[in-house]
Amino acid sequence: MIPTRMSASTLVRSTAMCVLSLLLLLLIPGYALAAGSIDGEVQRQPLNLTAIGMFLVFVVITLGISYWASRRTNSSKDFYTAGGGISGLQNGTAIAGDFMSAASFLGVTGLIFLGGFDGLVLALGAFSAWPLMLFLLAKRVRNLGSFTFVDVVSQRLDQTPIRIVTVTGTIVVVILYLIAQMVGAGKLIELLFGLPYQLAVILVTLLVLAYVTFGGMLATTWVQIVKAILLIIGATVAAFLVMKESGFSLNVLFAGAAENHPRGSAILGSGLLFDDPVQIATIMVSMMFGTLGLPHILMRLFTVPNMREARKSVFYASLFMGYFYLAVIILGFGTIYLLYGQPEYFGPDGKLIGGNNMAAIHLANAVGGDLLTGFLSAVSFATILAVVAGLTVSGAAAISHDIYAEVICKGNPNAHTELTLTRITTLVIGVIAVVLGIMFENENVAFIATMPMVVAASVNFPILFLSLFWPGLTTRGAITGGIVGLVSSVVLIVVGPQVWVSVLGYQEALFPYDYPALFTLPLALGVTWCISVSDRSARGAIDRRNYHDLLLRSEYGTTGKPHEVHL
């Protein structure tokens, strides 16, 4: 049963008031705490009232969006995909807003500040997945699925086991991705407001819960659109001001950066952060194929009315992201050009205040003063909220749609129970986000953001790609390959340098690379192929037979046939 609009809106109003009150309660003592901490640590970051004002304006606007969206979110379809009523341009902007995360903006700029050109490899990896998304996945996934990519892979395979495996991959990806976002949020607000890290993480979670629990995908979409527009405006203004400082000459910018950086002109080429081609290959494989397996990104393909709009979405998203990553070159080298040699941005230990991830924020201060710092800080905060909101919707859909509705209820769920379960799952994900955000406080957000990429590349992508393009795939092969991909990627991440050495404190890692997708993706593909070709079961035969019908529907939608005029 679908809840009535009256009861839903009453519930939303009262809960929104509670959330708003909670936020104010958190902000007021937070402000006092900030003042206190500023007194003791004035050299770190003065209190920026402009930033606080912009932050509050953003909060009010996005809560307003959530309230508006909550009145239009009355069913599971509304919750998961905004009723499929988003246009290609809107969805492309939202995809850009969803994907250009804190790691893209703060992490990549920070890595360029640290090692010049080498910092760009993450940006290229993130961007280059989008042409493949258009060529291989956008149309076929949109034509075959309903709410999640799991719908697509379960079209031709045995639903229950394949859903369980892919949902497990989804949940692992969502949790790992949440860690990166929460760490970014905590650091940013800690630096900007002087708020304790833990309080900042809780604040972000409360806001996201307010968006997602009531506004579902519609609120999430519009928060992402607003954020994407703000981020692009912020990056454009900051890049313009950097270019103004360098007399609108890239030569002056790069020459100045080479002069200021301790490693000189070496920053213009490779080798400062990475010098092993295998390491670079592992990063590139993880970033590209991981993006193609991210559940919250794939889910956005279902928010548009048809496959034509889905394809347009991907192209628009590429345009926005391409522009953004080109601007990041200027921002990154701008941090080197304008921050090195300026003592006010460095602590007594000689390191950048707040860590390298805060280089972009300091740059904003250097070229645009408090106003631009406040704007970019609010935008960074919005960035995190938008991404976390998308992740939360995706995680909730994995449990309530993929497991409850499709596995437990065999596709015939009680609509009211499903929607209620979705909202409860959203709250649980919020609690998990807080706990993990606090646990991983001291990790580099860019590196953490790569970890879910490895899992997505090793579990979700192989199953999705083979189900769409290989007639020989069977349920047994997909499940075995998915499990091998999941276990191998998690094990290799744990015994790799980032967890084994940095988190667990061992002296030397058992596996030398942080991003093992170069090994785990071929392993998953190979195991899937071996098991599928040797599968002689009756189910295997059905899986192979299903491909023909699936192929036609993937190209031509529900009819499975093209329009006569066009062939």
Added chain:
Amino acid sequence: MEEKEVLRAVRRKTRLRLGSALITLALYFSYIFNYLPSGSFLKERLGSSWISGSLAMFAGLIILFIFLEWLFLFVDSDDDPDADER
């Protein structure tokens, strides 16, 4: 329309998809040259400018990928016009 014709059209579209993907992958992984001895020339500055071959490659790849996407949409534009109604 006969099923054989439909299947032929699907195969053509699949070839276009996989071909475009292979071109993208080849261009993408050429970035590894920056980290190989054979790609050391990329570290050099372009002429008298301070823009290195590596930086130009990064920007060039992004622009090229966007162009490839546009080209793909242009070539693969014979989609079902009824799609809007589905």
